[in-house]
Each structure stands twice: as structure tokens, then as C-alpha cells.
Amino acid sequence: MASPVSIPFESIIQLDRSSGTPVYLQIAHQVINAIQRRYLPAGTRLPGTRILAKALQVHRNTIIMACQELDAQGWLEIHPNKGSFIIGKADPRPAKFQAGQTVQLIEYPSVTGFQFKKSSLLDNPIGYSKARLHLNDGLPDYRLTPLDQLSRYYNTSLKRKINRRHLGYQQAESNLYFRRQLANFLNLTRGLHVSPDNILLTRGTEMSLFITANLLLQPGDTVVVGTPSYFIMNMIFQQAGAHIKTVPVDGEGIDVEAVRKLCEKQAVRLLYITPHHHYPTTVTLSAGRRLDLLKLSAEFGFIILEDDFDYDFHYDKSPVLPLASADTSGMVVYCGSFGKSLAPGFRTGFVVAPENLIVELQKHLQVLDRQGDPLLEQVLGELIEEGEMHRLLKKSLQVYGARRKNMVELLNEYFSDQLQFEHPNGGLAFWLEWKKELNLAKFSKACEAKDVFIPRTLLYQQKNLTAMRMGFGHLDESEMEQVISIMREVLTNITIQQNE
Incomplete structure (x- = not known):
């Protein structure tokens, strides 16, 4: 010793x-x-x-x-x-x-010191850059969040003794107040006919979609998505062991006839769709195809997983109601987020479905997120009840509408001979298709060298497609002009190099 x-x-x-x-x-x-x-x-x-x-x-x-x-x-x-x-x-x-x-x-x-299973499917595809200006796929501007107003609501809520009982672990009825207010809000704005028992609250849309997909899917199930499609959902479906089948998307949205032909050949468990604005192309599913898709779902028995990620943002006319509003067969599971116009820390996700599915989803959620966020839910419920959420949405839409108009003008000024795009009637992103052959990976790298980061998840380079999804909501007019001018400068340099 x-x-x-x-x-x-x-x-x-x-x-x-x-x-x-x-x-x-x-x-x-x-x-x-x-x-x-x-x-x-x-x-x-x-x-x-x-x-x-x-x-x-x-x-x-x-x-x-x-x-x-x-x-x-x-x-x-x-x-x-x-x-x-x-x-x-x-x-x-x-x-x-x-x-x-x-x-x-x-x-x-x-x-x-031990071995474990690794997943290449869940590798973070978004990437990170120190560039001063970043593009995204259509996120709101957190700088527009009325922090003073929200802090007052939080302060008032904390001072109410009756709310303190909600600060412990969540009980079955602890978020009933917010679910009741959210049900009223969804019924009013989305034409739904739901009660609080049809709503599951989550931390965000991705959590809603993740637990729903993992409950509904078994290894070997077939999932149908439009092409091009949302990369994160493809990752979730593959991680659940599902086989992904793609169908075309055109100017009216997903090709429902292609879905029918696929169903006639094999059993389809689930169809994932973003009908309000297809991700990434921003196309709205036409009224006729909506009805056909609901009939097809009832006929072949596949689930429609409806992701309504940007329903709150519409400019030119009233938004098209979600598929869930016309579902009479209980085949649609509707996911979205509430408070999307606020900073991420003030948002919450939700799932709307028949009560028997919500009960089962709640069991899974209880394991993942026992605590929840009762204080946030209380505040959001009060924002709905007092009409503040409608006023906040109306105010933010004016800002985003002006930014959309400014983006259209800049794209026409700098890229009228290079790009083809439609004016989106809603959402916070453009779908840009390049008229000439362009290496998007090289283009993105050159932009990053000039302080504009374009994540590879925004780039869609295929045999007959050279396109990108470009969010505009998070950029003010000055930032927007800088981004577009740098993109034009990079494109000009690439063109000169190709011609030399």
C-alpha cells in the first residue's frame, strides 16, 4: 500500500x-x-x-x-x-x-466503450455556416415577436394563484383550458368541427409528425409522398422502417390519379401531404383533387397525414380549408403548429384526430414529454380568448405581404432572364426554377464565400429539374436586397467562367 x-x-x-x-x-x-x-x-x-x-x-x-x-x-x-x-x-x-x-x-x-446502433438517416442535413446572411425554407422573422406584450401575459399568468397548480407535472386535464381555446380557434379559422378531446399538444410540428408516424407505421409499410418532397419527413418514415413511394406534383398539387394506380398495385398504409402549400414547390392542392383524394383514402383504406405547416400565412384570398375539415371517414390526421408568427420559443404543435387515436398518442407523448409547457399554454390560450392572436396575425401578415412583394420585384429585376417562379398566394417561401443549366452545389458554395449561406436542403438538382426553395419572411428589405445582389453577382461570375 x-x-x-x-x-x-x-x-x-x-x-x-x-x-x-x-x-x-x-x-x-x-x-x-x-x-x-x-x-x-x-x-x-x-x-x-x-x-x-x-x-x-x-x-x-x-x-x-x-x-x-x-x-x-x-x-x-x-x-x-x-x-x-x-x-x-x-x-x-x-x-x-x-x-x-x-x-x-x-x-x-x-x-x-461499447457498440451501439448508428443512423445515417437522421444525420443533420441542414448544416451550419458563419456567413452573415442565411437563407431558409420559409421561417418567420422572430424579430417581429411582440416580446413586451408576451412578457406582460406571462407576468400576469404567474401572479394568478389559480395557475400555480399547473406548474407541476402535467395532469390529464391541466391543459384543458388551452385545448378548449385552440379547438375554438381551429374551428373558426380552418372549418374544423373538433372538441378538446380531438387535440394532442406537442412541442412542435416535427414532434407531432414523429410520434404519429412511429405509432401508425410498421416496418415494411408503404408511404406515399409527392416529389419533390420534404426531406425531414422522408427521414422519419425511413427511420420507422417504411418504404417510400413517390408520385408527381404538378400545378394542381399531388397527382391523385398516380396515387390510385399505386394503390391498385400494392397496399398503401399512409400518404403524407402538405395540401395548403406543397413542400417545397408551394403549389396548392386543387379543390377537385382534394375531394378525389378523400374518396380514394376511404376506398383503399390509407391514412392521410396532413401537414399544414404554414396555414396562417395567406395574402391574396382566403386560404383553402384543410382536408381534415371535410373528412367524414376518420382517415385524416391533421398536424400543425400554433403561434407560427411568434418566435420559436412561443410556439406549440398539435395533432388533430379522432379521439381514440389521440388517447393512444397521449400515451407515447407522456413518455417523451411528461412536463409539457403549462405556462406557455396558459398564455397562448389567453391570447386566443382575448382576440390578441388574431390581431398579431393580421399585423404580421401586413409585414410578410410587403416582403413578398419586395421579393417579387427583386427577382424580376435581377433574374427575369434566369428564373421562372409563381407568386405564392401564401406561405413564406418562393419556388425558383432556373431556366439554364446551373450547378447548384457550386452556386451555393460561391454564395457562402460572399456571406450568403444557402443550405443544401433548399437545393433540388435532378435530371430535368434545377430549382431551389427560398424563404423570404425572415429577411427585411435591406437584407433581401443584399442576398439577391450577391446571388446575381455569383451567377454572373459562373456564367463568365463557363464561357471562357
Whole structure:
């Protein structure tokens, strides 16, 4: 057994005096680590407090406090007139510490010591860049969120004693108030006929779609999506073990006749669709195809998973009602988010479906998110009840409508001879198709070099298609002009290089 003097504690204990952790706790924690890793075997007697204080260059009281902490946690036995000993019987095995060795106990393992299943399907495809200006697929501008107004609602809600009972773990009826208000809001704005029992609340649209897909799908099931399609949902379906089949999308939305032909050949479990504005092309599913699709679903028994990610944003006319509003057979599961015009931290997701499915989804959600966000739900419910949400939406739509108009003018000014696009009647993104052959990966890389980041998920390069989805909602007029002018400059440089 090593004597207390022969163990160079200054090589085992590395102190960081700039750390927010008190020095005595740093000492205690690293001694515990040394014990657990057998650098300090059981039965080892520690040096006296004065000797250890001198070795570590700390005050003796710091060592006393560290020993008291080790004693309190059960790692040290302090015997009067004998000394302090590492807890447990003496370990006959030699200590791992070797003379002259410096031990880094504060490092965390860089890799696991075991094997586990890895998924390439869920690799983050969005990417990151230090570029000053970023494009996205149609996200709102968080800078428009009325933070002062929301803080007042939060403050008032916290002060109400009746709301404090909701601050614990969620109970079955703890979010009934918000679900009741949300049901009223959805019935009014989307032509639904639902009650609070038809609504499941989640942290966001992706969580709604993830738990719904994983409940409804079994490995080997067939899922139908339009092409081009939403990359995240493809990842979710593949992770669930489903086989994805694609059908064309044209100016009227998804090709329903192609869906019928596919159903006649094989069993289809689920069809995923964004009918209000198809992702990524922004095309709205025509009224005739909506009716045909609902009939087809009832005939062949496949589920329609309706993702209404941007229903709140429409400009020229009233939005087309969701498929769920006309569903009489219980075949549509409707997912969306509430508060989309607010900053992400103030939004919530929801699933609307027949009650029996909501009950089962709630079981799965309870495992993933037992706590929920009752305070946010209370605030959002009050925003609906007092009419504030309608006013906020109306105000933000004026801003986004102006930005859409500005984007149209810039695209026509800079790219009238290069691009083909339709004016979207809703949503926060354009679908741009390039008239000439262009390497989009090279184009994106050149734009990033000039401080404009275009994620690869916005680029759609196929044999007969060179297109990109471009969000405009998060850019003000100045930022928009900078982005478009840089894109034009890059395109001009590429054209010159190709002609040389």
C-alpha cells in the first residue's frame, strides 16, 4: 500500500481557479474520480491537511472542507489520531498510478466503450455556416415577436394563484383550458368541427409528425409522398422502417390519379401531404383533387397525414380549408403548429384526430414529454380568448405581404432572364426554377464565400429539374436586397467562367 507521502497528489488533482466550482469541491470531486478509477485504492491513508495543503498550494481550511465533503459522501473515513482513509478494505491489487505519471481525471471519455446502433438517416442535413446572411425554407422573422406584450401575459399568468397548480407535472386535464381555446380557434379559422378531446399538444410540428408516424407505421409499410418532397419527413418514415413511394406534383398539387394506380398495385398504409402549400414547390392542392383524394383514402383504406405547416400565412384570398375539415371517414390526421408568427420559443404543435387515436398518442407523448409547457399554454390560450392572436396575425401578415412583394420585384429585376417562379398566394417561401443549366452545389458554395449561406436542403438538382426553395419572411428589405445582389453577382461570375 502506498504511503500518503509517496502519492504525488499535485499530479492527480488539477485545480482550475477560474472555474465557478469552489476549489474544495474540485479537490473532493477529483479525489472521488481517483478512487473510482483505482488511482487511490481503498484503504489508502491521505496525508495530513497541512501537507496536502502545501502540495496543492491551497489554504488548510480548503483541505479540511474537502475532507468533510468526502466524509459526508461516504468516500472517506476519518479516525481521530490516526488519519483519513479511503473507505473500504485495503485493495490487494496495485494502484493504477505509476511514479512520475500525471493523471488527467477531469477529462471525459471521447468515445464510448461499447457498440451501439448508428443512423445515417437522421444525420443533420441542414448544416451550419458563419456567413452573415442565411437563407431558409420559409421561417418567420422572430424579430417581429411582440416580446413586451408576451412578457406582460406571462407576468400576469404567474401572479394568478389559480395557475400555480399547473406548474407541476402535467395532469390529464391541466391543459384543458388551452385545448378548449385552440379547438375554438381551429374551428373558426380552418372549418374544423373538433372538441378538446380531438387535440394532442406537442412541442412542435416535427414532434407531432414523429410520434404519429412511429405509432401508425410498421416496418415494411408503404408511404406515399409527392416529389419533390420534404426531406425531414422522408427521414422519419425511413427511420420507422417504411418504404417510400413517390408520385408527381404538378400545378394542381399531388397527382391523385398516380396515387390510385399505386394503390391498385400494392397496399398503401399512409400518404403524407402538405395540401395548403406543397413542400417545397408551394403549389396548392386543387379543390377537385382534394375531394378525389378523400374518396380514394376511404376506398383503399390509407391514412392521410396532413401537414399544414404554414396555414396562417395567406395574402391574396382566403386560404383553402384543410382536408381534415371535410373528412367524414376518420382517415385524416391533421398536424400543425400554433403561434407560427411568434418566435420559436412561443410556439406549440398539435395533432388533430379522432379521439381514440389521440388517447393512444397521449400515451407515447407522456413518455417523451411528461412536463409539457403549462405556462406557455396558459398564455397562448389567453391570447386566443382575448382576440390578441388574431390581431398579431393580421399585423404580421401586413409585414410578410410587403416582403413578398419586395421579393417579387427583386427577382424580376435581377433574374427575369434566369428564373421562372409563381407568386405564392401564401406561405413564406418562393419556388425558383432556373431556366439554364446551373450547378447548384457550386452556386451555393460561391454564395457562402460572399456571406450568403444557402443550405443544401433548399437545393433540388435532378435530371430535368434545377430549382431551389427560398424563404423570404425572415429577411427585411435591406437584407433581401443584399442576398439577391450577391446571388446575381455569383451567377454572373459562373456564367463568365463557363464561357471562357
